[in-house]
Amino acid sequence: MRIMVNGEPREARGGWTLLELLRAMGVEKDRIAVELNGRVVRARELDAVALKERDRVEIVRFVGGG
Amino acid sequence: MRIMVNGEPREARGGWTLLELLRAMGVEKDRIAVELNGRVVRARELDAVALKERDRVEIVRFVGGG
Amino acid sequence: MRIMVNGEPREARGGWTLLELLRAMGVEKDRIAVELNGRVVRARELDAVALKERDRVEIVRFVGGG
Amino acid sequence: MRIMVNGEPREARGGWTLLELLRAMGVEKDRIAVELNGRVVRARELDAVALKERDRVEIVRFVGGG
Amino acid sequence: MNTAALTIAGRTYPSRLIVGTGKYPSLDVARRAIEESGAAMVTVAVRRIDLGRRSGESLLDAIDTKRVALLPNTAGCRTAEDAVRTARLAREAGLSELIKLEVIGDDRTLFPDNEGLLEATRVLVKEGFVVLPYTNDDLVVARRLRDAGAAAVMPLVAPIGSGLGLQNPVTLRLLLEEIRDIPVIVDAGVGIASDAAIVMEMGADGVLMNTGIAGASDPVRMARAMRLAVEAGRLAHEAGRIPKRLFATASSPIDGMIR
Amino acid sequence: MNTAALTIAGRTYPSRLIVGTGKYPSLDVARRAIEESGAAMVTVAVRRIDLGRRSGESLLDAIDTKRVALLPNTAGCRTAEDAVRTARLAREAGLSELIKLEVIGDDRTLFPDNEGLLEATRVLVKEGFVVLPYTNDDLVVARRLRDAGAAAVMPLVAPIGSGLGLQNPVTLRLLLEEIRDIPVIVDAGVGIASDAAIVMEMGADGVLMNTGIAGASDPVRMARAMRLAVEAGRLAHEAGRIPKRLFATASSPIDGMIR
Amino acid sequence: MNTAALTIAGRTYPSRLIVGTGKYPSLDVARRAIEESGAAMVTVAVRRIDLGRRSGESLLDAIDTKRVALLPNTAGCRTAEDAVRTARLAREAGLSELIKLEVIGDDRTLFPDNEGLLEATRVLVKEGFVVLPYTNDDLVVARRLRDAGAAAVMPLVAPIGSGLGLQNPVTLRLLLEEIRDIPVIVDAGVGIASDAAIVMEMGADGVLMNTGIAGASDPVRMARAMRLAVEAGRLAHEAGRIPKRLFATASSPIDGMIR
């Protein structure tokens, strides 16, 4: 199943939750934030939300900035 | 008939036009502008517009300013 | 014998040394400086220098300043 | 006879006046000034002053400046 | 290169100095000061006629309206709506589309309300006005005013009537670099001749002032000073100044010194 | 009140701007710039004639010496003695007592050596020169120069040729308040028109400049800008500026707003 | 009088200096500079994780988040919508309501889009954010931000990263007089210690800076300089400065001179 993660196309297993996606990508789930199709997904809901074809996912963290 | 001119109450004869009001007040009609109830009245229409009870009339001119 | 001390006329006993003058005036000799007729007199010489008629004596100390 | 003109060594005929030197050098005598051994020579005296061995002559004019 | 002329909305005026007509000690001083200033455009305010008495000699008698264009303002308006109403009355009274648009956001500083200013600009431009908005030195706002169809932008350089002169050369310079296609006319803050020269040297297209002239001890003389300063500043801008250097450079030649 | 005229040692010159004649791209540009500047006095340097070649057209051909007085300088002199020698030669060459006296104390900044300057001033005044000393903004020195018989004092406001403009308004103002009986002519540091206007507004009697004009991209245009700026600054000084205020004061009336 | 503490939205931080975490030569320098600065709050940006590689040591490891609060920003956002989205992500990542709100209106100057800023502020305040908006020195906008529920206003004093220091003392002073009930934190433009001291002396409640420290040759040393300068400026503000005088007043007594 084709989705976009941080602007790049990616393959994801159908029915995967966001949490499973993070695991598959080896992303620690703390101190990050996830947006699905423009809406923030709370941390505790990451394992409740299933991915669909063409979903747009943004995964962000803090970096140095002024 | 009671109207407001430049914020002050005034008596006007029923059926008077704005032009007649100006005449009655001794106001030259050139280089001034007239507003009736918040709408500008073009010079040429001053004699076409009749006053009604409680009309609000503003008569303005240019003064020194920056 | 008439001398000037800090611009004011004063009486001094003939033959007095500067040290005797200071004592007579009740001035502690430390942390001050004495000038006789425009020349500084070292502390240790205060008892060696005798006053003469019309001598000009300046006695100064430190005060607050910028 | 050897003299210095504007810092450069020059040959001059013995007994020459400053005026003759100027002529020999093709220098117009107006709007210039002449110094002989550090002293200014007035224009009218240029033909009265004779040059001697080792004289130092300065000949100046106005140039653009601020 | 036309040093003296200022073009607004396709019309060219033979002076880069616009003067206000308020606060002169007398109509006669106003007349002479305006004349000495060489201004081809003067601002006027729109106010209620005084119902009480016969209006004696009026300001307009003091202005040769053949030579000098009238630029009515919306001074004192605190909302876009009031400014629009005032502008419409001004057009009716003056039979011209020119309007100096002011929407005041703060009574103490008379700083503009840029939000209301933009709103009023959009309305009036649609109605065919030639809008000259009084704003501050915010280039983001200036760009929006231009895009909304303003005929010029008129940034303050200090509070109205303060006479402080240019306070922020950096923001003005950045604004001037940004707004190239319509005139930038400095409005408000000029106190003395050099204040006007400085902003013209930076590339402003014109200067509008009132208190700096009207409030001077000798308004007529100051009017002339301002006229010359605006022209001097423009000429200097065109002439291209020397670079600033920390160290000295001799203006007389080094060679040929006597020894 | 004579706005335009400057009186030095009893003689009156019809302009408050004195310009230098160095560093112009060509004699023709120099001629036209001097003319546009309206200057009635120009500085020249004294240098050895070039023995090598026939002197072609000279600067003096570019100056209408009937209209414009020559002010020779002692530029480049590092000692009182050299300056005195150069002054004497200048008098002989120019048949005039006027001398712009420079004794340089530092090669990098061309700042004056005030001690040598005072010494040379005393010598030259005794010899009947009209001494115009180039100094800095030290009012204690300015007073001594005046007391030594200088015909004017000419403080720098920034290093020669730096174009930085007035760096220290406080010291200049204090100096202007101190020296009332002879002219104070700002010499050196002016880079652009407003720089000249500013010092004139403060009450300087005149301005002397060279690089600011000669080094501009368009010297002729800048010369005109400087002429107007000096006049504007003087007029503004005479006209009496408005006080500076932190807050705004409306220039249009408060009464009579529509409601 | 609590010289050192800054209270934002009811919470008190033991330092008036807020520092950015960008552009340090290394994480180690960043750690030590932040520590030397004494800051109790540091800004961070919100960016996509790098999918490519294992993220090595991260900035957050360099910050003692027990001692130092994180202030995420919306740097780079050009619309209210983007800023709001970024703020929501920041809250999720940082588990805090604090947000430094930036809506950029011009890429070259990074000046704020005050219209978008107000819009985003209203949205985020409704959602319970503690909004610290980066704005310019327009007091009319500042008042609206406050009225919209901003927890502070953060005016720039010069372009971000320019290091120019306070460009307009007049507008900042007027803004400080207007905004009394929430902190005014100067954000952007500070280049060196005295720049920070100056705005604190004027009454700013705090200063936020990044490039001025991170870009210095020795960021750790400059961080300490900034810490001391902010405290010095605050103390001086509280201590009440002497009035400025044009003339001198002796600091040593006049009486008792020897004669």
Place this chain on the structure above:
Amino acid sequence: MNTAALTIAGRTYPSRLIVGTGKYPSLDVARRAIEESGAAMVTVAVRRIDLGRRSGESLLDAIDTKRVALLPNTAGCRTAEDAVRTARLAREAGLSELIKLEVIGDDRTLFPDNEGLLEATRVLVKEGFVVLPYTNDDLVVARRLRDAGAAAVMPLVAPIGSGLGLQNPVTLRLLLEEIRDIPVIVDAGVGIASDAAIVMEMGADGVLMNTGIAGASDPVRMARAMRLAVEAGRLAHEAGRIPKRLFATASSPIDGMIR
């Protein structure tokens, strides 16, 4: 790099701030302010003892002369001769060679008489004094003072007690570049903390002040502000500031923005 220490004539003092002892509201405030300032050297004036009455508690009781060196001044002296006499008395009274040499050339501005200053410096250096001359920002004079054996040069940056702060950054910078081998200590003109920070950032070795502290509403607090400002300015000088830029440079990364 020893940020805090100032070395004069081979002796090192643990602070770069020198404070005056005049004009404090009380001896107790003076004592506490001097302590808070961290100064290791304080100036005192030399005056006739008051013959009339028993001298009560004296200033010296307020100063811990073990920790703080006394720097007597020749304040009020108008001639080299008076200054020399006063210096000799000061040495006798204080048993130290240190002297802050003042020769005043103008009563209204208290500007120095540099000619008399040089003369007195030459005399006192011959007699073994450690001479710290109060002068202006004339680098030609500063060089001569150094060559005459002065242990430091102490230029004013504004009139004594004026609190105007640095008036001429150009001349001070040029002077600092010229005088590298002995300390340059800014004396007079500092009004508030940032004034002190600014001159230290430029590379001054120290600052001497009196009125700025003693005349503040809260002298003790201002003393602390000045201490921190001097240290902040010095640290910033050592840390190397970012270059000034007209345009902005983002402090947060451009990459990784959400879309």
